Amino acid sequence: MVNAIVVRFISSLGVILGSSVLVFCVLYVLPGDVVMNMIDPSTMSPEAIANLRHQLGVDRPFLEQFTTYFGHVLALDFGKSLVNSEPVLPKIMTHFPATLALTAAASLISVIVGLVLGVLSAIHRNKPIDIIARMVGLFGISMPTFWSGILLILLFSVFLGWLPAIGSSGWQTLVLPAVTLGMLGAGFIVRMVRNAMLEVLGEAFITTLRAKGLLERSVMYRHALRNALIPAVTMLGILLGEMLAGTVVIETVFSRQGIGRIIADAIMAKDLPVVQGVILFSAIIYVLVNLLVDISYAYIDPRVRRVQS
């Protein structure tokens, strides 16, 4: 088991390296350059600009830039921002906790809401509860987050004054953004859990459990749900990518710290070291979480454990 995890991790490293290459290439072909984003070109002479560009090393040929870049990646050297020379790693480190908190809280909300609605909906299949639960889930999928976020701010901060609109310290500031982001995930999880539950409820062993005289509650939650969790957990692994991406918008709307905030700016400013750092980081997180998901399978589902060992 431990071996399997190590192996998975090592093979993931390849994926992470691959994604850093991808990032480099994508950014390389991006038009515009970092220098133009640092200055007001109407006030600076072309020579000065060329000079600055040279200092930053963005005027060298592709291959040369790539090898330097890749060398740094291998050395785990995150480098400095081209725009303001700020070291990237500490920058990510300061932003990361807030993003982590946000995605974690949002995942939690997704999972709780998704599970509750999904289970209700499966148990009361085709009854009004089911239809309502599915609609709520779909609503989560179909509202642009920047819009639902602003609506939440207006309702809960401005009119009701219950929760802060902005900030990234304290649980109160986490509520609105996490709900906004969580609703998105919840929508997907509801669908997933509902289908999985329906499938499990059709399995023969459910009849066995009932035939043993078990309480309906324990049939549903102890047995059926645990079986249905597997696809839901998989979903969560995939959703995490979406959530990380969702932070770009959410963190802007709620003015939170977070890597979503830096990445959008950095991409547009072609601030390669920052973009690379963030993507590398989120790739690592993505890989780690999916690893975690795989490990948690083994806890939920012994069948998987056997294949791995």
Add this chain to the structure above:
Amino acid sequence: MSALLSVDQLGVEFAVNRNVMQAVSDISFSIQAGEIVCLVGESGSGKSVTSKAIMRLIEHENGTITSGTIKLGDVDVTTLPQQELRSLRGKRIAMVFQEPMAAFDPVFTIGSQITETIRRHDRRITAREAEEEAARLLQRVGIPEPKLRLKQYPGELSGGMLQRAMIAMALSGKPELLIADEPTTALDVTIQAQILQLLHELRSEFNMSILLITHDLGVAAEMADRIIVMYAGQIVEESAAVDLFTQPRHPYTLGLLRSITTLDSDRSQPLYAIPGSIPGMNNLPSGCRFHPRCAYATELCTREAPALEEKGGRQSACWYADQLPELRDTGVSELVSGVEVRERPVLDEDNSKQEAVSLIELRHVTKHYPLKSSFLSRDRKWIQAVDDVSFTIRKGETFGLVGESGSGKSTLGRLLLHLEKPTSGTVLFENQDLGTLSGSMLRQQRKDMQMIFQDPHGSVDPRWKVGDIIGEPFAVHGGRKGKEKRESVETLLRLVGLDPKAYDRYPHEFSGGQRQRIGIARAIALGPKFLLADEAVSALDVSVQAQIINLLQELRKQLDLTMLFIGHGLHVVRYVSDRIGVMYLGKLIEIAPSEQLFRHPAHPYTRALVASIPVPDPLRQHSFQAIEGEIPSPANPPSGCRFRTRCPAATVRCAAEEPQFREVGQEHFVACHDPYF
């Protein structure tokens, strides 16, 4: 003596897409304490529904009990509040299901699932005590190392073991009534014998009543005190086992009994088959539900349904119950009038032996599958699915292949058709090495070798029309198109006994037996020389089985086919095959002419196999000659003779040395150091 369970006028309905469907109606029967009652009948006849209704489990599947009462002792189960119902389930009535693998929750250990049941019904028991109790129960049902097994997950045990564990779990509440719904259907014959033996013992030990549901009359004959026959949601006959087998009082029972292929079935005669198929529950015929298939039906039968009436301690629902002939008196010809089967030719045995040329020859064919392994572990494990098998199939003969699940029969079949490449060894078809053929040549060659699959549902594309499915070979081999194709397909449909109108319909609109006919029509479309039938009738009901076998025999004669017939219903294989090969764990261990193999099995395994077959004759008191133990894993087979771990006659030599295949009689080969002979 008052009955332990009495069911009276039970009717069950299901809500299906806002329609109601009456699944069973007017079900009345009772079970005495300590009695084994068998519920028999073909697929869809309502056996499971009846059994689930007894515990009111159908309520969870959109079903409702619409009429009648179910009484367990003095308790009226039909009106019991949920709370009390739950404490009755698993405590006074317990249940065992067909697929042991599917009946356990895969994500909990066996132990936790058993202790859960124990503690559900007796809150005072501590977790520890429950665990000890569970271990005791496992011990009782014959599972070695029970403590260890408790910690294992369902997926880690074999089917036979799981079924034992299931029985242990059912026993945990010390039930008065055990309902077993096809508890052995998914198991191999040798394991089936073990389980049936166990049930017998348990009955006498605990004085339990058992309601055993089966479609295998052999099983019923061996187990039952009393037998209830169901047809299309109703009971058609009920009587003591012996009476039922000797003097059936319903034409359906009579038909069922006659459809069974036994060791005594005359290979030169076509099998008896009840014509037609079971009606769907939503288009039942008027009057007696069996009348469209009944040779004795009269106008009365089409009008009015006969009630289940008691006569001389047995019940039957037939207007003419008394006039039915004795089973032993009936000539076949009288009964088969409804079926279109021609006589099967008597094989000219001398001829086939001397002159027959080989059509297919296997030389040291081996197939190893890699076992999924982690990246790091260097040594790859292999499943030895087929190991060094050589034999020949002669032109015109039917070669039977038997063996328990996982012994490599299907794999061998696939290798033979070159649907997979063997790991080593060669397959010759008409003396041509299939392994050397190019892709397109091989595809050409496929015209001559066709296959019929076990699963009539899975083997046809659900999105294709029947006509296109059967016509696919024409399309593939650039043959007939358009009208010509349609005509050919319609001819084929007629040939396999289907309505040509089926052309434009979809597979799901057909019953299992009909779908199998579709599969057969496709297989013979191009007039192949060789036909592989891999468990082609295993999934079908007895009455349909007989129809399909007759059809195959008929086609074989007409089209001059050579066949490889894989099956686990040994009587059926005996009936169709000229010679039979027996496989065990990837090895071919015995080949003999069909009669010879059954009369004088030379290998201990073959012998055990033959002995394990339940015989549908309650008079022939059976001593379960079950061989002990489980089939070892093909990834890690025993050294020497692979059967030695279960062989009653194993010696030291068997472990050390692999037995060679040798001839022990005319055409009779066996791989055993000291065969019975």
Add this chain to the structure above:
Amino acid sequence: MREAVNAKPLWRIKRAGLTIQRKNLNLSPSRFILYASTLVVVFLIICAIVPRWIAPYMPTDMQADQILLPPGGAHVLGTDYFGRDVFSLIVYGARESLFIGFASVIVGGLLGGLIGAYAGYFGGWTDRVLMRLNDIVMTVPSVLLALAIAAALGPGLWNIILAVALAAVPNYARVMRGQILSVKNRPFITASRSIGATQLSLFVKHVLPNSLSPLLVMAAIGVGTSILTGSGLSFLGLGVLKEIPDWGALLSQGRGYLTVAWWICTFPGLAITLFVLSINVLGDELRDALDPKKRQS
């Protein structure tokens, strides 16, 4: 015969062998939501094709003296800050929005589906390489990828579509591959192979049609998420400025007026939500109608 035989195919996509049975559409009054969804989608499609028939004004009509009028009167859904009629904007915007939704799903679904199908069906090293690449792309969150692509290609309708589509490719590929893997070993595939069918015809005639339904459901969700991703790009300032804005752009432009003139962005928002909701309801229905299991029950 055990199963009902009276179900007539409602329509057939003959090539793919996809058949939808009338009874599976499960038409009954309680399926109000289904009707409503169909109505919404049909209406919006009409809007997209012939907006002139429905919109009372030209969406480019900027009437400086009619800005920020609340709903009611001459302007059912009010006017925006340019003095344009919001209802007409939504009607005309349907074309772009639906186009973004459908086109990106078609592009992404086709590409992803093909990659997944190829990898799943042929296996071997191509499979490994493709799936590794897939993993790599998947580690980069889709919006970021879309962001980068949109930034790289510059704004423009097709670029947005491409950005959204490419970002979705790995998901489609993964689902498709999984489905192909499960279908390709079903007995009827072996059956056709044993007849001598070529790889290609097996793939096209059997494997593909039987693998499509999860992809269809995903596509239904995808239509919605594409529009949302598109609007997210508008929000981040990577959208396109067109004479007739799509819903995402309307929403994103109008969000600053939420407290002053709520109708400007609320109605386009509702249009998106309603559309996504409806298309998903239809998608689910389509899956049920295509599911052979459901067909048999």
Add this chain to the structure above:
Amino acid sequence: GTGGSGSQSASSASSVNAAGNGQAASGGELSFALATSPDSLDPHRSGLAVAVRVFRTIYDNLVVQLPDNTIKPWLATEWSISPDGKSYTFKLRKDVKFQDGTPFNAEAVKYSYDRILDPATKAANASALLKPYKSSEVIDEYTIKLNLESPSVAFLGNLSQAMLGIVSPTAAKKYGDQFGKNPVGTGPFKFVKWDDNSEIKVERNPDYNWAPALVENKGKANLDAITFKIIPEEATRLGSVQSGQVTAAETVPPQNIVALKNDAKLQLLQVNTSGLPYTLFFNQSRAPWNDVKARQAVQSAIDVDSIVKTLYLGTYQRAWSPLTPGIFGYDASLENKIKPDLDKANRLFDELGWVKGADGVREKDGKKLTLHYVDGSPNREKRNDIAAIVQQQLKKVGVAVEVEITKDVQSVIYTAQAYDLYGNSQVNSDPVALNSFYHTTAPNARPSLSHLSDPAVDKLLEQGVVEADEAKRKDIYKNVQRYIIDNAVIIPVYIFPYTVAASKNVNGIKFDSLGYPLFNDASILKK
């Protein structure tokens, strides 16, 4: 219509939020929501206006410019200019020290200005402002002489700009290129922390005693601390000041200004920025816009009044000249001179031979009359919306406007120069700012935004830089302004008012001549 209907609070250059009904009290913490994040707090390095708002609390300059454009002492007590205008000698205050304890002296001034010249600093806008600075000489501890390459009348004014603030040499050396994250100046507040993308906190500098004439409170600030919160999303920024989570928030969108004025809890501060207004530049190197008639046709076809009224709901003033009203040399006579006149526009195009085709677009020699209008993203100050309206207005006279909204304005405008019309504005203190937009550029250098090349204009602009006589200088710039408008070189659109929504209990926030907020006098009333 009559332009600049800004009859509200928008005063010319400086504005104070009137004290409420409470007493100014010492103490309290102000939170101020910024619309974007500063990239760096190194004044020499950052060129962003948002950064300047923070610089003003941390750094001081040698001189200060008052709303009437006069230059007054700040860190310098007095100064003299050499007759050739090429060297400036400053006497410095002796009681000043940096927030890190480093004494303020001539060395520090020299270090600061030389630092801007040093390429390693990667200075951007600061180096442009410092032009034509060459070197400096420390005369004694508190006297310094700055040498210029060439004379410049604007030089002194530029020294008042925050980007030429004086930095602590100790800190700048210590932190190197991380100085922007650890800023140290002599200002009224000292830097505490910067949570990236979240907030920047500064606290009162207790030793402060050298405030400029611009503010009343010459000593230390009233406020204990200021937290600049970074809230990019407009609705959120406004929501957080409405919900009381922050005390003040900058750049209130026009549509909310009206509503805010009726808000019992909030007050609105507004000040017009100075420099170049938001102006649409024709690219004169592209046909047909090299022809004055074509430009004039567009000038007459665009109804700027309608645009400004529709989009800014009367909260922004319309611009008439290449300069904003507050700045030195502004020519008020240009106001209300240009009126929308579609007939004239049509006539001019007809004269040029552009005739309307079937689709309503004018054509000539088989070529459609198109105008490539480039604007940046995001939709800052509703500039994209201006493009949308211009597109519709020009459609009426048969011009097909292609609008390109791009994140990467720099490449499109400065590298490819692929535009016919592009809008820009600049905050500045002196009309010399015109030079970089309208002066002919060197043959190998990048052309100006207008691509204007007229020796007469060049000459005027060159004179403007050196002309010491105020009256003459004014005339020079008036001529330039008239020339630019008469030749339709540009279309001025609006003057950007810097707006702040603040809680009613805040008072004393002031603005400098460029419209940047000053917090020396600010205080929060305790209720």
